[in-house]
Amino acid sequence: MSSIDGKNGKQYWRSLDQLADSPEFRQFTEREFPEGASEMTDPVTRRTFLKLMGASAALAGLTGCRRPVEKIIPYVVQPEEVIPGIPNYYATAMPFGTGAYGLVVENHEGRPTKIEGNPKHPSSLGGSNAFMQAQILGLYDPDRSQRVLHKGVSKKWSDFTAAWRELYPKFVENQGKGLAILSESFASPTMARLKAEFEAMFPQAVWATYEPVTDETLFEGIEIATGQAYQPRYHFDKADVVLSVDADFTLMESENVVNARGFIAGRRLKTEHDPMNRLYMVESMYTATGAVADHRLRLQSSQIGAFVAALAQELQAQGVPVSLDAIPVDGTAHFDKKWLEALAKDLAHAPGKCLIVAGRRQSPAVHAMVFALNTALGNIGQTVDYYPFQDVERPRLSSFTDLLAKIGNQDVNTLVMLGGNPVYDAPADMDMTRALKSLQHSIHLSSHVNETSKLAEWHLPQTHFLEAWGDVRAVDGTLSVVQPMIAPLFGAKSAIEVLSLLITGKDGRGYDLVRATWLPRLGELDFEQHWRKVLHEGVLENSAATPVVPGLNSESIRAYLQDHPIVVKSGMEIVFYASPATFDGRFANNGWLQELPDSMTKLTWDNAALMSATTAKELGVENENWVELSYRGKRLKMPVWVMPGMADKSVAVALGYGREAAGRVGDRVGFNTYRLRTSQALHFDQGLSVTKLPGTYEMACTQDHHGMDTEKLAADQIQKRLPMLIREMTLSDYQHHPDQIKRIKEHDRQIAKSLWKEPSYDEGYQWGMVIDLNACVGCNACTIACQSENNIPVVGKTEVRRGREMHWIRIDRYFTGNPEKPDDAEMVYQPVACHHCENAPCEQVCPFAATMHDKEGLNVMVYNRCVGTRYCLDNCPYKVRRFNFFNYTKATPEIVKMGMNPDVTVRFRGVMEKCTYCTQRINYTRIKVKNEFRNGTRPDQHIHDGEVVSACQQACPTQAITFGNINDPQSQVTQMKAINRDYEMLAELNIKPRTSYLAKVRNPNPELEPVAVPPTTDDDHSGGSHH
């Protein structure tokens, strides 16, 4: 419990340190967590994870005043001191793989409570994704490691320092012989500097880098094609035609936030005359990006190499100067040749204005070929830029393999692991457990006492990035300082501090280490001034590198393909993918992410063996059936989930589940698929066999409950109903009949007449929202942002299975097409939150008048008046109301409470809740505007357009959500509502929703038959439920 040691120089904390050292207290903290963890073995209690008692009471008492002592600079407001109730915003950055996301973090009285993207950062541009949003909960995870452990016994940092000092002279003497470091990949100047220092100090030492999910194949492919590795940065906004091969670039690939932003920018339509890009998708899984594609070809991942080779041939045939000879393909891939031809034609017609991207799952050969094709199409430097690696530690599986070999040969006797969890996530053929046991010394720095920590000699608690100093580089080289939002909660240290200790044998402060790196960069002159500016802005201006145009070396590609021929085998393949919830397992203990419905399957709290409907039928399995996957002599029992639209004979399994030592939330959630993953085939491979086992496994899905949608009656009805709920059309249809949607809207307004005089709502602010269905990529960032902003509880798998998830905004996803041929289905997303109907059905039926309309058109929920009849829920046609069936927040760990938004009430059991249009943000702005007017810093006291931003709107990477005053003709939301694609869902009920949607438009190639687009014809104005 040295967490609260005297380093901060405050007497107050020192005295608590004494308390923390008392035997009773130690026993309390030590006993607390294993006990909590054991509760999670019972799935019923998982729902109550927030109820379990968490961090120690003493820590909770400290939580009020943990601002870091070093100077950090507020981003927007710069107060003399913290003003209670007024949040401060600080810029920082979240390191992730070989890149980083710039963040702006909202702080309330020194406690970070909400994360947004930093508009100035090139990898977030103000948007965010679910992982970024969920970091608040990750920071306050009560299961984070709180103490140094030596062989499982609690120690102090000083004990570790002493232990290292014993080893240190030996390693200094033998230049680090026998010493090895295993790190995760990073892009950090300070880490890079320290690594260089480390290598200078210990030239004989080994440095290996391993992460289970990386862009290694991409870097390798570029290296093959150009002789050097670069990081690509795509400009989807500049591409008219995009081909994605196995790349879920809007959700799971690197740089997904800006990818999504750019891709949607290329298809944002204000009028029917605007240009729109076209996305072709070739993939084995059905991904979120595939869902927004205009054309989608489902193809096994192992056939995609052959597809790219065939595309190269076809482009060549169509006159594109592809400098690749006939690529030898062993075997035949089966796909629609017409599709390929049309695609090639489309690409060939857009030289320099098209883009081919390949996913990290594909082989280096595919990435090299894709580079060659992009070169031939003139895209390099146009729609894709390449940046040299700076301060980046590239992931290299080979370095990890070598390390294990050296450990096996006794060449390494001391291993320091800076983060990571190789015991859990190393390929199954690499026995990390045995390696650790054979080492003399193993030291593991980790945020949690995870699977690896349990086997290591020393476990060191690692800081969360929100509580430690650091620095990062974005993919384009832009530098940011990671500034802490709070002093370390659990007395942990960061990787740079530990690395510095290893090098010098002395404790170093992260703050000093980072400043030492930045001193030469910013110059000694005016350093403080520049430093403050970097902290304030979150980025160092003009630090982006100049992109290079790497030359293509086709000879090298040819040689590589000679050695690594493209082989197409038939048979069942297994595909591994990083989970959109837990990523590689690192976020397994994050309840928000675990409970986030997957964009595609809508599953929560589990992974499953995903397969197409056809494959499932062939195997004779259904949702929730047990199957045994056997592959290369390894077996894993998993439940099946049918994912219509996947490639046949392809089984996809998410990584990052089945953790044994994640914490109270993540333990034993799902199935550990790393057990099937070998270093020969990290991403996909043939040779899987699937055997049906008896019995079923219960899964918690938020949409297709218990496979009901497979029932014919329902499936047919859904297809009939969808065109009324989600208006969708093709671009050419839109151009020919631009007003078709508008006419339906006008028709609905005409028939929906009230018998009485409605309130007019034409004064003051009238809040409204528009959601552009054409811009939604289903990434779920809004859902987590809302959860964070509005203190929405996590309810657990059992409750989700019962249909009691609490999300205020959900992403509905529907399959459109012929229910008889589910695998040909297209997919549409529709975010749904409270529509704030002017004529709200919920308001009329509440006997307690607990839900009312205010003057500004908000459908407000008065929690104090709510007695919980749930009549409003019944009468809500959108079913967006959420009821507290239990006291979901009863015993939220104190530490988690720190991350809650103090501006939003926490709801008690028996009370209804729902989206408020972020009423707290509206009122915060209203007060701020009034104060500014009173202080004379503002000419009027009107809230200007764009001053109130809802949490979902702010998080959305594609700006699909627009919110504002619909009574202001100039506001963006009013202008969006004037677009002729604007429609109100269920408007015929005369409920007058304030949230409207912009119809979805797809841009299919006229040469190809569009797959199952619902008919949108002229007489559709009578569509809807009325005649």
Added chain:
Amino acid sequence: MDAVTAEKTHVDAPLIQGNPTFHDVSEKISSLIEGKTPPLWFIAIGLSSSIVLLLLGSVGYLLWEGLGIWGLQNPNGWGWAIVNFVFWVGIGHAGTLISAILFLLRQKWRTSINRFAEAMTLFAVICAGLFPAIHVGRIWLIYWIFPYPTQYLSMWPNFRSPLLWDAFAVGTYFTVSCLFWYVGLIPDLATLRDRATTKIRKVLFGIFALGWRGGNKQWKHYELAYLLLAGLSTPLVLSVHSIVSTDFAVSIIPGWHTTIFPPYFVAGAIFSGFAMVMTLGIITRKIFGLEDYITIRHLENMNKIMLLTGMMVGYAYGCEFFIAWYSGNEFERFAFINRAFGPYWWAYWSMISCNVLVPQLFWFKKLRRSIPVMFVASIFINIGMWFERFVIVITSLSRDFLPSSWDYYRPTIFDVTTFIGTFGLFLTLFLLFVRFLPVIAMAEVKGVLPQADPHHHDTH
């Protein structure tokens, strides 16, 4: 007056058989209260009160843990609790109908069954009233439903909400039914007081008989009061279930939003109420040997009413389907097709079989007069009417407008125990009633005996 005269003057069989004297009536009915408690009664109340304990346990756990212990979920904000509420309220309709409407229509055959039918009404309404009270999230604030002046809430409840109307409608119905029942009891209580052999009976019956002496003037006032209360109750019989039906009809959910609901619900309520009177009547009649008082004629008349109301609900089922189709509204159409052929088809066809097919037996005189047939039929109708409410409440909610929110509602064990528990409560109250109060209105039965009208002034 002998049997031959009776045969001549009454086309139908006499209302009361065995030709008892006034004294015989008093003896017979009072003996049920004054005699030794039959051992069967102890067994029965032991059983039923254990079920009450089950109810108390279930409700206690509900209050402790929250509504989550029930099967409620997102689209199904209402579940078994509301189904049970409507079911019990429906059952509570027969009593007042028999007492009030049949009284106003001068249906003298009602006299043998009105007392226990009214009692049954009260107990059913008690069971019904339990559900809306415990099904709210914060039961400790339930009194906010009443428009009492308070600064705390700073405003009135929402008078536009059908749940508020419900509170008034059911509350009024219960109060008036209680009064009506009690007023009807007064002459009989006086009889019991006069016959009392123990002190405690003398005092208690004495208090509740309100000094009744059977004088001419008292009878005159009494009968006027009774007539007025009957007049007051009559619209309530129609209004209560009409208002209960607005809980659904006023909403916008397909399958609920239907103008046929008020008459359809009233017919259904009478239907189910009579079925319950029948079930209990047959048992009581058998156990206490009241065959002469509750005769086949009474039972047959009730069967005729069930045949009529059964066909009314059958018509409503058909009409709903027709209108759903005729409206052209896709949501409405699907709501009904889904009822019959969706995942809850079994509930729908249980309802149709029990409520529409089973009463058709009563077209045949022989079946209509067969005790075993009508007993079984009445139980089926009770089941069918529960399913009707289940179909309305559950299927409509489980698949409403947006397919994304569709789900399949499943009750939990606590839904089941709470429902069974209310049967325990109902039976316990009923058993206490038959043991301590006259099951049959002695004074009224005496009034329809032939000797009460020696000059045949009042033949019907």
